Amino acid sequence: MKTMHSGRHGQRGKDAGQNEGREARQNPAEMDGPLLGGEELALLMPWCRKVDFAPGGVLRQRGLHYRDMLLILEGEVRVDLGKSGAAHQIMVGPGNPIGEIGFLQGLAATADVSADIPVSALELDDHILEEIGREYPQLLTSLLRRLASTAEDRTSYNLLLSEAGAAAPQQDCEIRLCRDEALLTRARQLRYEVYCRELNRQSPGADHEHGTWSDALDDFGYVFVALEGGEVIGTLRANLSSEGDIGFLETLYNMRGSAHHPDETAICTKFVIRRANRVGLAAMKLVAAVVAFGLQHGVAECYIDCIPSLKRYYQAMGFTPCGPEFLHRENGPSYPMKLDMKRHGRTLSR
Incomplete structure (x- = not known):
């Protein structure tokens, strides 16, 4: 204790x-x-x-x-x-x-x-x-x-x-929490690569001159990255609602109706995996790291949004829809989803 x-x-x-x-x-x-x-x-x-x-x-x-x-x-x-x-x-x-x-x-x-x-x-x-x-x-x-x-x-x-000792088993990727501007920049570059180059999305967060994507949530967010061979192949950002203004997402995700908000809620955004690595463990390892981080910091509910084709994937992890479908600026039609951390967090964080 x-x-x-x-x-x-x-x-x-x-x-x-x-x-x-x-x-x-x-x-x-x-x-x-x-x-x-x-x-x-x-x-x-x-x-x-x-x-x-x-x-x-x-x-x-x-x-x-x-x-x-x-x-x-x-x-x-x-x-x-x-x-x-x-x-x-x-x-x-x-x-x-x-x-x-x-x-x-x-x-x-x-x-x-x-x-x-x-x-x-x-x-x-x-x-x-x-x-x-x-x-x-x-x-x-x-x-x-x-x-x-x-x-x-x-x-x-x-x-x-x-x-x-015996050789340690090799992991497909390593998960890190960004602790310096250089690694954070690489995460922002991957966002730009996927959103703007691959998906051809337009967004005020895109910096076309430097090839990066960022917004105000980076200012108090916890940005996790998946590294493979020294390359950033995935990234996921978490924000604790108690630490800053999460803007319109609070309304979009119907968070105000939760008894846990804002002291025990978090949002996950900018979940991006490089196209060549989408069949692999990077996505689940990022989710596991962020969920474990949320449990450490008393998060009872975690919110995210997903495109319709991935709705069942998120539901299989324990997320449930928490509002009507909306048009996401980068991803297109999307659903707000909520995870009960007390019920599913321990399993997902393993």
Whole structure:
């Protein structure tokens, strides 16, 4: 179980760091040396939320994406890569980060992390790092440089573990949450490729000069991409209704009549798969990642729209029509659909 304390940002966060991992070192009896000392942690505390975990509490869960990272203040956590043997577990103590690689690079968690004894930690997200950068740039610079060092060590160690064991099964594609402008631009380029070049749609979101497609929902959206061989082959965007104005979609999807709206609803838009990859796992992997992300953040209902030929496909996943057919600017005739996350979310997120 986790509890939260107000720092400068204590009023913000609905759910702070429940689940990602680090990599392992030698065995559970060995502690990783601290990345940050007590003085540096004290400097960070005014900006961060403080979160507490009871013994057994989950800080990170392998395979999920997170929008924050943690710095341990007190206690110890167990990092488990899910492989047999003590070499695949470590104990991590005060001054060390949890989930920094996934947070900074948009990767899914690579390990399960749980509290071995009562644990207190500082939670950092994009907004907090941005404010620290404005008001105390030296502190942010120091933090990012140290994170780069520890991330290199941990990534290298993970590679050694993978090479030492049996070969891991190859996945058709990797799902990432966009964490930088370069990857987000590639997602926008794929939207343009499909909407404007393949489907010959016209839209105010199209930037014909740069070959990209974007709109205001990108400003507070979570854009997931499917990568295969380093190429973006699919993308899906999620927006939490509680975090911004979703515009006319609120009415189009009949969301105002829901008891869960706006605090526990989300919308999914810009679901695009490159034509050559539409027969494959990319679409379902993107849906699974976004549904898992929604469950992490307390989403009870997820809304999307689909063309008539895909209506049964969405219904098979658990979506139900939630309004009359309408004319979508990019997709043409479409149906608004709603997913009961409490009923279907766990199954879809596997």
